[in-house]
Amino acid sequence: MPTPQLTTCQGAEIVPYLEALADLRIRVFRDYPYLYDGDPAYEADYLKRYADNSRSLFVLALDGERLIGAATAQPLADELEEFRAPFEKAGYRVEDVFYYGESVLLPGYRGAGLGHAFMDARERHAAKAGFTWVAFCAVERPDDHPRRPADYRPLHDFWQGRGYRRIPELATSFSWKDLDDTEETAKPMVFWLRETPA
Numbered sequence: 001m002p003t004p005q006l007t008t009c010q011g012a013e014i015v016p017y018l019e020a021l022a023d024l025r026i027r028v029f030r031d032y033p034y035l036y037d038g039d040p041a042y043e044a045d046y047l048k049r050y051a052d053n054s055r056s057l058f059v060l061a062l063d064g065e066r067l068i069g070a071a072t073a074q075p076l077a078d079e080l081e082e083f084r085a086p087f088e089k090a091g092y093r094v095e096d097v098f099y100y101g102e103s104v105l106l107p108g109y110r111g112a113g114l115g116h117a118f119m120d121a122r123e124r125h126a127a128k129a130g131f132t133w134v135a136f137c138a139v140e141r142p143d144d145h146p147r148r149p150a151d152y153r154p155l156h157d158f159w160q161g162r163g164y165r166r167i168p169e170l171a172t173s174f175s176w177k178d179l180d181d182t183e184e185t186a187k188p189m190v191f192w193l194r195e196t197p198a
Contacts, residue, residue, distance in 0.1 A: 006060065006114075007059075008059050009060070011056055014051050024070060027106070032141070033152075055074055056072065071100065073122045076135065096132040099136065127198060137172065140189070171189065
C-alpha cells in the first residue's frame with residue numbers, strides 16, 4: 001500500500017474536500033464509542049463553521065486523490081459555547097487555547113503513524129500561532145455499554161504518550177443521535193489538555 005500523503009489547508013481551502021470529509025466523519029464516527037448516526041445536514045453546518053473560519057486548520061491524509069483521514073482544529077475562542085464554557089469557568093483564557101475538533105482515519109490505514117502525524121501538524125501550527133494550550137475532548141461511555149466491542153481499546157495511552165492529560169473538571173456534554181435511537185441525547189465529554197510543545 002502506498003504511503004498516504006499529508007497536506008494542510010485553512011478556511012475556505014477545504015471546500016473541494018468538504019463532501020469527502022463529511023462522508024469520512026460519518027463513516028468513522030459510526031463506530032464505538034461515538035456510535036454517530038450520521039446526518040448530512042448536520043455535517044454541512046458543522047463543516048461550514050470551519051470552512052468559513054480563516055483561522056481553522058485541516059490536516060488531510062490522501063491516498064492518491066482519495067481522502068482517507070483528516071484532523072481539524074481551530075482557536076477555542078471560535079468554538080461553540082459547549083466547548084468554551086468549561087474553560088472559562090475554570091479560569092482559562094479561551095484565546096490561549098487551540099482546540100482540536102476531531103481526528104478520523106479509515107481502519108485500514110491505522111497503526112502506521114498517521115495519528116502522530118495529525119498531532120504533530122496541529123501542535124506545530126498552535127506553537128507557530130502562539131497558543132499556550134492545545135486541547136480536545138472525548139466522549140465517555142460506561143464500561144458496560146451494550147455496544148462496546150470486546151476488543152475495544154481506548155486511545156488514552158496514545159494521548160498520554162503525547163503529553164495530554166485528562167482534566168475531569170473540564171467537562172461538557174454534546175448531543176447527537178446514536179445508531180438505532182430515534183432522537184438525540186446528550187453525551188458526557190471530558191477534555192484533554194497539554195501545554196503547546198515548543
